[in-house]
Each structure stands twice: as structure tokens, then as C-alpha cells.
Amino acid sequence: MVMEAFRALTSKAIPLDRSDVDTDQIIPAQYMKRVERTGYGQFLFDSLRREPDFVLNDERYEGARILVAGRNFGCGSSREHAPWALEDYGIRVIIAPSFADIFRNNCVNVGIVTVVLDEAVVSELLSRSTQNPESEITVDLETCEIRAGDDRWTFDLDEFHRERLLKGQDQIDLTLRYEDRIAAYESRRAR
């Protein structure tokens, strides 16, 4: 799938101060009954949004394109519907102390940037966005930098994934460059 290239983005951030947010919370299974990739944003965090004080119900965060969350974000199911729902809602960057493996892979394929920062930095960002919903964060994928106010932090991202996100490259196109190697592997195995 061709995805939108990502270079840098400045936006308000939604502070989701919870750890172990699982994919069932991001999008409950009953909303996976579609054969399309689109239209899941309306169901994002569906059951949590029934709690009136849930952060996504706070109008001050409307239009935010960054989500800041606790550790082990995206644990559980392999459903790509979870990043589809986040992307459809408008989220392009998730900042957390750690992510679940499958979810993080899926994000790259959807064009969402996952940024890992120290727990202390994440909690600083959480409290800034909680206290001042208008405060903005800049995520720069070219320099691997997060900027907020006068502060800046660098982050690591798999270099191959960073390139893909920067160029919006299709993963299958990249692999098909090695089509001859796949064929050679298959003929070697068949013997």
C-alpha cells in the first residue's frame, strides 16, 4: 500500500496517561466487521469514549495529530484495524516509553511514526499537554528530534523504517527488487 510520506509535523498532543493500552481498547472486535481499510476512526477507543471524562471527549484536543501514551502501547491482537483507526482519526505520531512489537510493525505499514522516549520525558509531555492542551509538539523525522517549547529530545528509529516513512515507500515494491533471490531460494529448497 502506498502511504503518505512523513517529514515533520507540529501539533497539539492528546495525553493518554495509561499503560498497557491494548488493541481491543483501541478498536473493539465488533467494529472489525468491514472488508475495507477505511472508516474505523469513528470507533477509535469506542468503549473508553463512553466515559465522559475520557481525554478524547475533551474538545480542546480536537485536531491533534499526536498521541502521547504510557508504556506497552498497542499490546494484544495483531489487528491492523488498530493503527487504521488511529490514522483515520488523524493520528500520525504516537509517543510512548514502549510499544508492543506487532502493533509497532503495523504502524510503519500504515504510515504512523512511533517514537520511544524515556518514561520521565513521556510523563513530562503528558503533564504539559494535560495542563495546557494548546501546547504543541514538533516531531521531526529527518533529524529524529522531538521539540516542545525550549526543550528537545532525540529518538531512535529503525533506519529502514525511517526511510520508508520519509519516502512513503511501498513495502512490497521494496521486496520485489529481490524477486530473483526469492526465486533462487525457492528452487534451492525444491531440490
Added chain:
Amino acid sequence: MTDTGSRTIVEKIWDEHVVHSAPGEPDLLYVDLHLAHEVTSPQAFEALRVAGRSVRRPDLTVAVPDHNVPTHNRHLPAKDPISQKQIETLRRNAQEHGILHFDIVDERQGIVHVIGPEQGLTQPGMVIVCGDSHTSTHGAFGALAFGIGTSEVEHVLATQTLQQRRPKTMAVEVDGDLSRGVTPKDVILQIIAEAGVDGGTGHAVEYRGTTFANMSMEGRMTVCNMTIEFGARAGLVPPDDVTFEYLEGRPYAPTGSGWDEAVARWRSVVTDPDATFDSTFRLDATTIAPRVTWGTTPAQSVSVDSAVPNPDSMPDDSVAAAARRALEYMALEPDVPITEIPVDVVFIGSCTNSRIEDLRAAAAVARGRHVASGVRALVVPGSGLIKAQAEKEGLADVFIEAGFEWRDAGCSMCLAMNDDVLEPGQRCASTSNRNFQGRQGPGGRTHLVSPAMAAAAAVNGHFADVREI
């Protein structure tokens, strides 16, 4: 890998499957078996169609509907038209691309992670993937098996490979015999409780030690299935005679001289004696008791003979905050004995615990007893063949006479995509793998237990210590 060139199972399987490797790039890993189901595959097939790409190796993909199939009145279409559309879309995609498909009316239909092994498709040394995180189940056979997203499903269909970074390795060593009433489900719940929900992130796990060596294939599958619940994508048990005995004679297992060659090859799929792991976790099996989850992650479990934990006595503030939130959702008070918690629903099934051995264990408790009044109890076998076997063994009669509903195969109430759903506020003793908020239906409250413990809860109307029955 160590300096001596000694390798773990995971490293051996990985090296064997690398199609292309270059500095700075993920390895391109060949996939031996891709399993597809109706919920995470339609978008992948559609994207192939839009891009004008074909399925590279239709002979290496097997499809089966399981996630949202009805588990009763199978002769009728699924009540929900979109579920029906997903089932029909899988059928059409399989037909169009020449993919083996076990249709809903086929006796071989069942949960994808149950039928792969049952059909002998799952074999040691393979790389196996599926758009489902519980693909780790197949690791019980010494295969490197892990869940992938739909974009990766599309990638596998188009190229039969995946771009993957080599995982770190983790040894989970458990030794000793299990006490009476303690099952593989309790072992894995104990491991998850101690390792934490993200203790295995970034790793592939090898289960080592006498406890796993002495376990049946069904038990090993239960353990490997829940590997993802502590964050590791894959978990393997070294293949041995137990593995080979299970596989011999299964429909898609090698035959004749091919079988002998395969077994000789499979025997080499073991970790070299002096290979090292990036991390090691140890547990004494003799200390494990039957377990019950009290919270909303699979790591939040305790022994059945203890009480609901008190967040006030938890040393870590964020852990205590998460526990308070979990107890509020679960409508539980701290310090209440687990055996005093009543249940409304009992679900015996899922890719974790729906195999014949699980049904035998549950039936042994249900035999001669009756489901408590006001409790609804379902038994959903993992496949049509398991259902037939259980009927032949008389287990179905035991369940039906005890007041359990006896259903057709599917994922059912594990994730409540079909019409087997908890009502808001209902409390369920479930043999499945996830007690996340709303997992079995919006507002539903899930307690994870073994099949015998689930049956004990059904006949008592509350959790009960299966060792005392």
C-alpha cells in the same frame, strides 16, 4: 549466536529461511506456511487486486473462517450480514487464487490455530505466519510462528516473504512436575504474572525444562498460544518424540520415506548445548497452583486459594493505579477470596483451550454434576473433528446432561465477533487468552482459567478450587 557458532532453535530456523540479508535492512525471511482467516485477510486480497499483483504461492496459504462464524444453526447464514460477507469474501478469494479452504460446512473447519496442527500442516522448523497474534500457538511444534498485520498478510501473499529484524532470544525454563489439578494454562498464567505483560517484548521465547518435555502437545500449544500475552511474538518448544507421534499419520504430514527423512531433519531443530540466550527466566513448576485472573490484563492473576489483591499494598504507584482501574472495571473489592466471586457465564473454548484434552478435563469435572442455576455455560470445540471426537467419547453427552450448551467450532466468545457475547456487567469464567476490557462484549468481565477450573465454576456458580473437587 555465541563465538563457538552454537545456535538456538530460533537462530537455526531464522538462518535457514533468510532469502536476502544486507546491512541496514531487515532480513527477508521466507514463509513456509501462511494461514488466513476471514477478518484480517479481505483488505490484503483487495489490495493485491488493486495493485494488479497475484498470489505468489497459493499452495503455501491455507484459509479457514473462524473469528465470526456462528457456533449454532450452521445451516443458516451468519445473522450479521457483514460477518456473512467476510465469510463469503474468504471463500471467493480462496477459490479465485486456488487456495486450500476449509469451508464452514467442512468437518475440518475450526479455529485456525487448532486445525493447522490437527491437519499436520504445522511442522517443526517451519516459519509460519497468520494475521492473528495467537499464531504463536504453532511454536509448540518447534516452528517459528508469529502474528502479522494485514499489510504483512498482503506482503506474504505477493512475495511469500516478510521483512523482519532478528528477534532477541529468551529462555523460559520450567522444571518439576505439576501438582494434581494444575494444568499448562496455570503454568503460562504464572509465567505471565511474573514476567509482566511486556516482559518478552522484542524476543522469541524457547520453553525449556522438564515441565514442557513432559507436557502433551495440547498442553504445549496452550503455553505457546499465550506467549504473546507477555509481549513475545513467538514461543517454541523443542520438537521431540511427543511432537513426532502427534504428527505421524495426519493428513498433511509427510509419509513413507519422506516421513523418516523429515523426522531426521526435525531432530536437528534443537538448541546447541552451549548456545546462549539474550535473557533467561526460571520457574519451579511444583509451586504453581490453579490460577484465576482478577484484572484486565493476563498478568493480573492469583492462585485460586488466595484473594483479590489490594492496590493499597502495591509498591509501585502506576501499578497500583492500573490495578484500581482494573478492579473498578471488574467490579471487585480488594481482599475478597477468589472462591467467593460468583460467575454468570462460563466459556470453554478458544485457540488456547478447545482441544480434546481440554474437553476431557472439563468433562471430568462436569460428569454427574449440573451447571448452577442462573449460570449459562458454553462448550465450543476448536474444530469440527474435535467435536466429532468428543461426541464419540461421550464427552458431549456429559456436557449436555450437565446443562452446558454444546456448539460448533469457532473463536466464539473469546472475542465475541459472532453472536456469542457477554451482556454488559456479566462476569465470565473463560478458558480463553485475554481478559481485556470489553473483550467478550462491551462491559463484559472476563476471568481467565483452565478448562477444569471453568467447569468447576460452572457447577458451583462461583470460582472453586478444582483440587478440592
